[in-house]
Amino acid sequence: MIWDQEKIKAVLPHRYPFLFLDEVIEIEGTQRIVAVKYIGEDEDYFKGHFPGNPIMPGVLITEAMAQSSIILYSVAKPDIAARHPDYYLGKIKSEFFSPVYPGDKLFIETTKVKFSDYAGIADAVTMVNNKIVAKANIVFSVKDNE
Amino acid sequence: MINNIEDEIREMVSKILEVPVEELAPGVDFFKDLNVDSLKAIEIVAAFEKKYRIIVPEDDIPKIRNLGQLIEYTKNITS
Numbered sequence: 001m002i003w004d005q006e007k008i009k010a011v012l013p014h015r016y017p018f019l020f021l022d023e024v025i026e027i028e029g030t031q032r033i034v035a036v037k038y039i040g041e042d043e044d045y046f047k048g049h050f051p052g053n054p055i056m057p058g059v060l061i062t063e064a065m066a067q068s069s070i071i072l073y074s075v076a077k078p079d080i081a082a083r084h085p086d087y088y089l090g091k092i093k094s095e096f097f098s099p100v101y102p103g104d105k106l107f108i109e110t111t112k113v114k115f116s117d118y119a120g121i122a123d124a125v126t127m128v129n130n131k132i133v134a135k136a137n138i139v140f141s142v143k144d145n146e
Numbered sequence: 147m148i149n150n151i152e153d154e155i156r157e158m159v160s161k162i163l164e165v166p167v168e169e170l171a172p173g174v175d176f177f178k179d180l181n182v183d184s185l186k187a188i189e190i191v192a193a194f195e196k197k198y199r200i201i202v203p204e205d206d207i208p209k210i211r212n213l214g215q216l217i218e219y220t221k222n223i224t225s
Contacts, residue, residue: 090185114192116204118184121192141184 002027003071008035011074011081012067017044020064021071021108030076030112035068037106046102056100058134062092065124065136068110073120073142080117086145090119094136104128118142151224152217158197159213162189172214190216198224 003024012019026034039056046054066089074081100106106126113121119141126134160167163180176182182190191202194216200223210216 091189114188114195116184116188116191116207119188121188139185139189 001025008071011071013084014067018063019067020060021067024071025107027075030072032109032111033068033072033075035064035071035108035110037064037108039100039102039104039106041102043102054102056104058094058096061096061100061106061126061134062094062136064106065094065108065110065126065134066092066138066140068108068124069120069122069138069140072110072112072122073115073140076112076115077117077142080142083144085142088141088143089138090141091139092136094134096134098128098131098133100128100133106133113137151220154197155194155217155220156213158193159190159216162186162193170213172217173212175212177211194220200224 001023005019005022008021008024009015009019012021014020020037021035022038023036024033025036026032043056045057045060049055049057070087073087106128108124108126110122110124113123115121119139121137121139124136124138125132156167156170160170163182163186165180174180176187187207191207195202198220206219210219
């Protein structure tokens with residue numbers, strides 16, 4: 001583990017139950033990171049999605065990939081991240097390949113496409129047991145909160 | 147060849163901004179006239195980098211304010 005959740009929380013404003021990263025296990029310069037999310041057996045959303053057939057909602061996998069993009073951005077732009085700006089999701093192109101079940105461990109590999117002081121684009125791939133379950137191209141903006 | 151590059155860039159920008167090609171005159175200001183924000187700006191830059199396999203330095207991004215400047219920029223780096 002390179003970053004624990006406390007360090008992740010120092011960058012992301014998200015908190016339980018909307019924090020979808022547990023660890024960062026790889027950081028390759030400012031280009032790529034791999035983050036991990038353990039999916040608990042009793043996550044709240046499984047109660048309704050779906051009763052008797054728990055599957056992690058795709059939007060939450062997307063959210064995990066977006067959060068991972070912010071972590072990568074903070075690695076590439078530490079001075080900006082230190083000001084704790086607001087990050088706004090602008091556009092997402094995502095694909096889903098397999099369901100994610102309780103007990104799965106998500107490996108989210110996020111790669112920089114382009115970052116500026118005001119916005120970023122990243123590609124993210126989510127894997128479970130070495131199998132791709134989702135992919136996304138994420139465009140977000142970064143704004144100082146006055 | 148030059149016209150091809152111009153057409154390519156115009157088409158690429160038109161697609162990203164969802165603005166008809168005919169409305170993209172060379173002098174139309176991306177930010178003032180077309181309301182391009184930081185998200186659209188980085189999308190244009192990323193698409194541009196991918197197409198021409200180049201890296202646009204971050205400092206250059208605010209200098210490119212219209213299609214004419216983008217075309218000129220492309221000619222300089224691809225010539």
